[in-house]
Amino acid sequence: MALEQRPVAKIDRAVIFLGPPGSGKGTQAKVLAGKAGVPHLSTGDMLREHIAQGTPLGLKAKPIMERGELVPDSLVLRMVAERIERPDCSQGFVFDGFPRTVTQAKYLGELLKRQGFRQPFVIHMVIGTALLIRRLTGRRTCKIGGEIYNIYDRPPKVEGICDNDGGELFQRPDDREEVIKPRLNAYEKLTAPLVSFYRRLGFLYEIDASKSVAEVEQEICQAVASMRGAR
Ligand code: AP5
Numbered sequence: 001m002a003l004e005q006r007p008v009a010k011i012d013r014a015v016i017f018l019g020p021p022g023s024g025k026g027t028q029a030k031v032l033a034g035k036a037g038v039p040h041l042s043t044g045d046m047l048r049e050h051i052a053q054g055t056p057l058g059l060k061a062k063p064i065m066e067r068g069e070l071v072p073d074s075l076v077l078r079m080v081a082e083r084i085e086r087p088d089c090s091q092g093f094v095f096d097g098f099p100r101t102v103t104q105a106k107y108l109g110e111l112l113k114r115q116g117f118r119q120p121f122v123i124h125m126v127i128g129t130a131l132l133i134r135r136l137t138g139r140r141t142c143k144i145g146g147e148i149y150n151i152y153d154r155p156p157k158v159e160g161i162c163d164n165d166g167g168e169l170f171q172r173p174d175d176r177e178e179v180i181k182p183r184l185n186a187y188e189k190l191t192a193p194l195v196s197f198y199r200r201l202g203f204l205y206e207i208d209a210s211k212s213v214a215e216v217e218q219e220i221c222q223a224v225a226s227m228r229g230a231r
Contacts, residue, residue: 042098043096073107076104126207205223207223
């Protein structure tokens, strides 16, 4: 069977999607986790869930996220540590939007070592700024199942309605143009240094995230196939 047709087998470690806002981390992380049968762990989704439920963490995170800044490491780390201790994470998982600072990456490294996991595999989504802005301003998300659309490149069959479950589509508050710039700045300042951090450790695999969803998915499948068997 040709490499690109092979199904993705079980993931045996943490796979990390690293890339700027709008690069397609969520779109691809969900697909990969689904194919591999492991949890998709989006720290952005977890924080939005806390906000929706009005928890103390949600109350702290809400104004920070609305400004397009990063939520403090201490809050995010506690939330992640609790999540990956659950039994469904015992074989591996796919991170989307975590780690986002060098402090978070170092903490994750310790946590994975303590729990007996192999070294993580990092997929770096490489893409230019102009495309990011189009993707972020065009993104719409389903209120029920969380399916991600784009009014320019991946529209639903019926405007404003999810193809899968008929849920209403909404625009994330931080996808307003005035919040996109601070988010991109936060990425450049605090998260981009993780590229060289993971490259130095030899865990980084670069993907051209400007291609179509299907092409990017295929490149990721090939990258994950190369990961299997690696230490
Ligand atoms: P988070 O929810 O993680 O957002 P983000 O990193 O800014 O990333 P996005 O969700 O905006 O983009 P994406 O790369 O997932 O792209 P997507 O697949 O949706 O974080 C939100 C906030 O939470 C942060 O700002 C911060 O405040 C806080 N936070 C979260 N984690 C944190 C942490 N670890 N530490 C501290 N704070 C944290 O795609 C975007 C659009 O493009 C969609 O419309 C999609 O359909 C389209 N698209 C995707 N791929 C393609 C393609 N190949 N071709 C054409 N269109 C495509």
